[in-house]
Amino acid sequence: MPSTTRIGAPAPVTRTRGVSAPGTTGTTGTTGPAATGAEGIGATGTSAEILGLLLPYCRTTDSAPARAAAFPYxxxxxxxFVRAGEPVVFTLPGFPCKSPNPAKVLGPLPDQGERLSLGFLDALCADIARIHPPGARVVICSDGHVFGDLIRVPDAHIDAYADELRRLIGALSLGHLSVFDLRDVLGAMPHEAKRAHVHRRYAPSLDALRTQVRSADHTLPLYRGITRFLVEDTADFTGTRSALQRECRRRAYGVIQRSRAWGELIAACHPRAVRLSIHPQPYGTPKFGIRLLDTPDAWTTPWHSAALRRTDGTWTLLPRACAERLGRLVHHEGRPSHFEEVPRAGGRAAGTPQAA
Structure with missing residues (x-):
């Protein structure tokens, strides 16, 4: 598996037993074709080994140990890709933009949380290359423009975030990664027109989505999770809490519609790719949920939080306001980057800025 000593690599033993249960852990299953029954699926031993590298970082709603045989798709x-002697291509929707709530993030641009996550993905591809010489690559499908109006983030901020992702990938020599967004598909078309086009062509109907949510399948926890994030990301609402929750429930349906539309568009542009997801996924579905970093719950991402380096050298993601209480702010290249945890006894006071 990828080295657990690598900076930024999530600990490979955390398992999500439920999308709202923070801190749940479990034991990963034994990998390898003999232990997983992968031969019964018709896969080569190399393919099972590649999947075995992903299993320790599986983010799932299931409680059973992750075994390769549970992922036939x-x-x-x-x-x-293995049989064709080609690089394995993964697509990962995510990395949309920073949360608009300043209590959660350090600013509108990628910071240490994104740097660590990108480094983890690139290193995972490098580990795959040791098993499968053609290697692997991850196409980061930055989806901010898809629902920027619904999450209340300006399109200019979304462009700047995606441009900085591309710059980081080049500056850090992360050669296994690339960024794909609506500009790659629809060019210079106005952002509102792009969103309307994708929604009209690919999004499920609102009635169909409401039926799925009422059926209490895996769409229900997704709907609740997105609603919670929309509530938490709102920093300037002037109405009542109940009014905010009603508005966010309405917007959550739109976010899921657009997210699914984006998934359909990605599938059309990358029809053979292995689909990864930042959200917990049940076994046996076309999406493989993957954790980018250690987090306190199943929903925290680098773009909804700030990175905190603990005193033991490990990393976690926390809302900025929480990380600020635990550590001092570190700058990198002239911008706020992350927090360094300060021991409770002695040392600088928490929150004292320092340069990286």
């Missing part, structure tokens, strides 16, 4: 996709 992903095994078949990986196997198509």
């Amino acid at each position: 992903q095994l078949r996709r990986i196997d198509s």
